[in-house]
Amino acid sequence: MPDMRTIRVSVNGKAYTRDVETRVSLADFLRHELRLTGTHVGCEHRACGACTVLVDGASTRACLMFAVQANAHSVETVEGLAEGETLNPLQEAFRDHHGLQCGFCTPGMLMTLTELLREQSNPSETEVREAISGNLCRCTGYQAIVRAALAAAQRLRNKV
Secondary structure (H helix, E strand, O other), rough: OOOEEEEEEEEEEEEEEEEEEOOHHHHHHHHHHHHOOOOOOOOOOOOOOOOOOEEEOOOEEEOOEEEEHHHHEEEHHHHHEOOOOEEEHHHHHHHHOOOOOOOOOOOHHHHHHHHHHHHHOOOOOOHHHHHHHHHOOOOOOOHHHHHHHHHHHHHHHHHH
């Protein structure tokens, strides 16, 4: 019989209480239990960044965190960035600056950059590149992603 634990977790502002096996990753919990499939699983070794979510506001690799470790914490996924059909400024910038191609890395990139833009309202190109250095993209060459992040930072500063 599997070892089960009850967890209480807030995901994108909504409270959930679930019984989960202790061996289930946060990524699998989000994808299979909550049906939030935006969190992608690529390498399962913390190397690609596709599974990046924010736990209590900090970038976290959901493939290496157990769901039980999220108990009593707040998790943000890519599904929580938009407000209904309205994209947030970072998502808009990715669209406007062609910051994605295949889209596999995009959720992790968006979550990593969300953390950066919350901490740094006017990042340099170097700071953006450093922030996404743990997120692998095999399609874009990163330049459009960096442009999108800098444009989003500008949009966010102009909103204030």
